Amino acid sequence: MIRLGKACKNIRSIVHVSTAFSHATLSRRGTDIAEAFYDTPIAPKLLIEMSENIESNILHDMTPSILKDWPNTYTFTKAVAEEIVRTMGAHLPICVVRPGI
Template sequence: MYPPHADWRDMLQVCEELDDHTLQVLTPKYLGELPNTYVFTKQLAEHVVYEYKGKLPIVIVRPSIVISSLIEPFPGWIDNFNGPVGISIACGKGILRTIYSSPDIVSDYIPVDVAIKSFIAASWIRGTKKLEPTDDIAIYNSCAGNLFTLSLNELVVIGKELVKILPFNNMLWTCDTTLTKSLFLFNIRVLFFHLLPAIFIDTLLWILGKKPM
């Protein structure tokens, strides 16, 4: 368990008493080196739970980047467009043409059904042991680790091949996403492949009397 970045009780009080503008100003100060409020609130939640060690049979499971299912309820099932799923769909529909990133970056993905099975297994391990007042809370990382790695470039290549076999409905353009570490090239590609086509399509819709996208 990592040291708390803030006291969860203080945070509740701050959120309940301050207006939205003040909260926006204070948020970066509270986050510090954390990238966003998502991981900040997850850490607060862990400390809420941790106060009940030795009182309740608790485990904490930390999944990595949760993606679509491996097997259950059927392969590829997902109910949101968060994280890499949204990026993949935007690429597949031909909307996202360029990404500013290193192609060699490796992210840790875990299928949602695999993550849920790990929750069940961890709960079973805890549930089969007698609860003692001196018990600590077991913490598990549900992730792929070194068992299976995938670079961003490999993800894009696989995605392009899959779109050829199973193209999306209502595609706006062919799937041809490129990765670049050059900010200059990225901005050039955004201008010619994102901004100008968007203006062209919206102008066309406006001429036809339809709502611009």
């Protein structure tokens, strides 16, 4: 999506749909989640490389230590996707929407 956006000469906007829970980590319970980007515990590129090169049973065993503060893989991967949007789409007209359930 980001690569396509960069190739468009007259792009007006890109809307990335995330979730209100992408940064609802255990340590942030009871706090406000700002309309901002947050750091992720692992670089997206590293996570992609791991998923492509490490056997699935080993990845399964590693998952709890990778997730750390996130309650599940869904919210974790949504946070990582936001990091990809932030870094790769830095000079594009991007809006991240975080709807609730």
